[in-house]
Amino acid sequence: MAVSETVAATPPAATPTPPAPSRRRRGRNAAYWLYLLPGAVLFLLVIGAPLVGTLYLSLTKWSGVGDPRWVGLDNYQQLLQDDVFWASFRNTVWMLVAMVVVPTVLGLLLAAVLFDVIGRRFKPRTAAALRAAFYLPQVLPVVVAGIVWGWILRPDGAFNSLLDAVGLGALRHDWLGDPGTALPAVMAVMIWVQIGYPVVVFMAALQRVDPELYEAAEVDGANWLHRFRAITLPQIRPETFVVALTCTIAALKVFGPIFALTRGGPDNATNVPSYFAYYTFFKKLQVGYGSAISTVLTLIIVVVAGVFIWMQARSERRDRGF
Amino acid sequence: MQRFRRLVAAIALAATATTTVAACGGGDNGDSNDAKVLKLWHYESENSAMGVGWNRAIELFKSEHPGVEVRFERKAFEQIQQNAGMIINSSEGPDIMEYNKGNATAGLLSSQGLLADLSSEADKRGWAGKLSPSLQTTARYSDKGVMGSGKWFGVPNYGEYVTVYYNKDLFQSNGVKVPTTMAEMTAAMDTFVGKGVTPLGMAGAEYPAGQLFYQLALSKGDRQFVDNYQLYKNPVDFKADPLKYGADTFAQWVQKGYVAKNSASLKAEDMGTAFIGGKVPMIVSGSWWYGRFKTEMKANWDTFLFPGNTLQAGSSGNLWVVPENSKAKSLAYDFIDITLRPEIQDLIGNNGGVPVAADASKISDPKDRKLIEDFNTVSKSDGLAFYPDWPVPGYYDVLVSGFQGLINGSKSPDQVLDTIAKPYADGVKEITGK
Numbered sequence: 001m002a003v004s005e006t007v008a009a010t011p012p013a014a015t016p017t018p019p020a021p022s023r024r025r026r027g028r029n030a031a032y033w034l035y036l037l038p039g040a041v042l043f044l045l046v047i048g049a050p051l052v053g054t055l056y057l058s059l060t061k062w063s064g065v066g067d068p069r070w071v072g073l074d075n076y077q078q079l080l081q082d083d084v085f086w087a088s089f090r091n092t093v094w095m096l097v098a099m100v101v102v103p104t105v106l107g108l109l110l111a112a113v114l115f116d117v118i119g120r121r122f123k124p125r126t127a128a129a130l131r132a133a134f135y136l137p138q139v140l141p142v143v144v145a146g147i148v149w150g151w152i153l154r155p156d157g158a159f160n161s162l163l164d165a166v167g168l169g170a171l172r173h174d175w176l177g178d179p180g181t182a183l184p185a186v187m188a189v190m191i192w193v194q195i196g197y198p199v200v201v202f203m204a205a206l207q208r209v210d211p212e213l214y215e216a217a218e219v220d221g222a223n224w225l226h227r228f229r230a231i232t233l234p235q236i237r238p239e240t241f242v243v244a245l246t247c248t249i250a251a252l253k254v255f256g257p258i259f260a261l262t263r264g265g266p267d268n269a270t271n272v273p274s275y276f277a278y279y280t281f282f283k284k285l286q287v288g289y290g291s292a293i294s295t296v297l298t299l300i301i302v303v304v305a306g307v308f309i310w311m312q313a314r315s316e317r318r319d320r321g322f
Numbered sequence: 323m324q325r326f327r328r329l330v331a332a333i334a335l336a337a338t339a340t341t342t343v344a345a346c347g348g349g350d351n352g353d354s355n356d357a358k359v360l361k362l363w364h365y366e367s368e369n370s371a372m373g374v375g376w377n378r379a380i381e382l383f384k385s386e387h388p389g390v391e392v393r394f395e396r397k398a399f400e401q402i403q404q405n406a407g408m409i410i411n412s413s414e415g416p417d418i419m420e421y422n423k424g425n426a427t428a429g430l431l432s433s434q435g436l437l438a439d440l441s442s443e444a445d446k447r448g449w450a451g452k453l454s455p456s457l458q459t460t461a462r463y464s465d466k467g468v469m470g471s472g473k474w475f476g477v478p479n480y481g482e483y484v485t486v487y488y489n490k491d492l493f494q495s496n497g498v499k500v501p502t503t504m505a506e507m508t509a510a511m512d513t514f515v516g517k518g519v520t521p522l523g524m525a526g527a528e529y530p531a532g533q534l535f536y537q538l539a540l541s542k543g544d545r546q547f548v549d550n551y552q553l554y555k556n557p558v559d560f561k562a563d564p565l566k567y568g569a570d571t572f573a574q575w576v577q578k579g580y581v582a583k584n585s586a587s588l589k590a591e592d593m594g595t596a597f598i599g600g601k602v603p604m605i606v607s608g609s610w611w612y613g614r615f616k617t618e619m620k621a622n623w624d625t626f627l628f629p630g631n632t633l634q635a636g637s638s639g640n641l642w643v644v645p646e647n648s649k650a651k652s653l654a655y656d657f658i659d660i661t662l663r664p665e666i667q668d669l670i671g672n673n674g675g676v677p678v679a680a681d682a683s684k685i686s687d688p689k690d691r692k693l694i695e696d697f698n699t700v701s702k703s704d705g706l707a708f709y710p711d712w713p714v715p716g717y718y719d720v721l722v723s724g725f726q727g728l729i730n731g732s733k734s735p736d737q738v739l740d741t742i743a744k745p746y747a748d749g750v751k752e753i754t755g756k
Contacts (some may be wrong), residue, residue, distance in 0.1 A: 063430060065408075065411065065436060066434040150587075154588060154592065155582070155584035155585065155587070173584070174583075174584035176527075176587035177526060177527070177585070177730050178730050178732070182587075263527065263722075264719075265726055266527075266586055266587070266723060266726035266727065266730065266732070267724075267726065267727050267732065267741075268723065279719060280716075282403075283719060284715045284716030285426060285715045285716070286716075
């Protein structure tokens with residue numbers, strides 16, 4: 001416990017009282033807005049205008065050509081009764097498990113083991129090589145990874161051949177073609193894709209932790225698990241928030257792997273909101289309805305991001321003691 | 323701040339001026355007989371049958387229109403599929419373009435007034451005489467954009483149809499004769515199953531499953547059924563034959579091992595490469611595979627029409643359409659006319675394509691000739707029944723999902739028919755308002 005007290009005892013940052021703004025300073029501050037202008041214009045063009053456009057279209061019925069017809073909230077009412085929409089959100093919960101929960105927990109453990117065990121007992125190069133190996137799937141374009149995994153998991157693919165080779169041929173299966181196994185198979189692929197990201201972020205975070213904390217803990221007789229709980233976890237909390245937030249957003253809007261692996265099938269077993277929106281937009285030519293799905297998805301992402309940022313700010317305030 | 327305001331004012335002025343100038347230049351939608359540029363877009367690869375034929379057509383067009391520049395751009399299929407509405411609604415679009423046939427594509431754009439009415443040209447230039455009634459179905463659209471009647475909004479110059487490809491060597495080594503009836507077909511498949519060979523290649527994750535289901539349904543269907551299903555002439559009962567027969571028989575074929583139970587996740591490419599690799603003796607698929615098999619397959623192979631069917635899944639190929647905004651409509655019509663000439667049609671046929679107006683005797687390779695003769699037989703007997711996913715937008719994925727359920731055994735034929743009936747009814751209601 002001595003260790004965590006040491007951490008908590010860090011004095012809060014001094015908060016200087018801001019000087020009263022003079023007229024000249026206000027004028028100078030106003031000039032800064034000029035520098036923000038390009039970013040603001042780009043934001044309006046790339047994010048603001050499409051967002052407003054999507055919101056407007058979500059209140060219309062439109063096939064993509066001709067004039068949209070105003071239908072008010074009809075699309076949203078229809079959405080609430082759409083089984084596929086709800087199924088896609090149920091699948092998103094599983095994608096959150098595969099892309100946030102498992103990679104974050106596993107990534108944390110792997111990073112700690114690589115940093116604290118492999119890095120110390122072997123050469124640092126070994127830990128770096130293993131880190132790169134974990135990160136490799138992140139470098140691959142996700143659609144390429146999806147296609148390759150599609151080959152691996154197909155009925156005559158490498159995975160079934162492997163089962164044959166180790167005497168488990170009875171378990172051969174059409175992994176992506178069966179509604180019962182398609183989602184777990186996609187989740188496994190997503191864990192493989194995601195795992196490298198938290199490992200790299202957490203290892204970078206661990207490098208900024210003062211080694212004296214670990215040494216002091218070892219002198220006090222703390223074993224690896226104690227050190228992990230009392231030092232590693234609290235010290236890298238900001239990075240944990242960042243990883244959890246970015247992975248959550250990635251999971252909510254996941255599209256590429258689903259498109260490459262299953263196209264939402266079989267029987268919507270792997271459908272997700274972004275693929276459902278794409279399908280509604282471009283295949284069914286129901287642009288208004290697709291916009292309603294996109295709007296709901298955007299809203300959820302903004303709310304989730306807001307909650308994460310609020311939690312992170314609260315955690316930082318608590319750490320600083322105010 | 324004064325300078326900032328001036329800057330904003332200058333930007334606004336420049337933007338307004340640019341827009342005004344652009345508006346002045348883009349307002350002319352009329353055709354000009356003395357146009358000196360023909361902007362032509364299509365999405366066929368250079369060495370495909372159509373690509374070869376159309377390259378020659380461009381050469382002929384240039385020689386017959388000295389002083390006219392052809393600005394050809396090869397586009398991606400998806401690029402045109404997803405953006406055609408916006409493209410041809412602008413002043414940046416082509417004067418003539420290859421575009422997908424069907425209600426959700428050419429039909430939709432024609433109903434919005436974005437495509438030029440080609441009816442008078444079709445009469446004047448004799449295009450109507452070169453295309454059989456079932457080929458004309460995809461060229462003509464009603465005011466609501468439903469194919470089969472109304473004005474001409476596109477012209478096809480090649481065709482496609484679903485046939486049975488078979489591996490002659492595997493047939494011979496397993497002592498199987500080429501079937502000519504459905505009874506012989508099932509007997510042939512039983513023989514293969516008895517020898518541990520899955521007779522029919524399949525790909526549940528893409529179109530092949532839906533097309534096999536449709537071929538089976540067509541064996542119990544007639545033109546009235548096709549008109550009801552594709553052209554909404556009458557309501558379609560999914561729980562009755564021919565669709566019920568199609569789903570039931572498909573399920574039986576899976577149960578009997580004619581179709582592999584673990585093929586639900588396979589894609590059409592997997593099915594094609596399995597056939598090329600000699601892993602399956604037969605596949606039921608489209609003539610679009612023909613050129614590829616001819617190039618890549620080492621074993622002896624050939625085709626036969628789906629036994630016993632007078633109707634076959636198939637249609638015209640994609641269409642030449644002329645955007646209403648085209649500034650070189652006359653040149654565009656001239657180009658279409660060239661692509662329908664015997665020289666170009668024979669060229670398409672001699673490169674493994676299926677021309678719509680070719681003289682089969684001019685096709686040198688006997689196998690190519692047979693492919694075209696089979697098509698001509700189907701086309702002339704009004705036997706093209708289009709494709710099962712055509713009736714409503716998004717129906718392709720509905721069928722894929724449904725038949726994946728039949729292949730992996732997670733759904734009964736009745737459940738599959740329910741699954742595919744509702745989106746059909748919803749889609750038809752959306753289009754016809756009934």
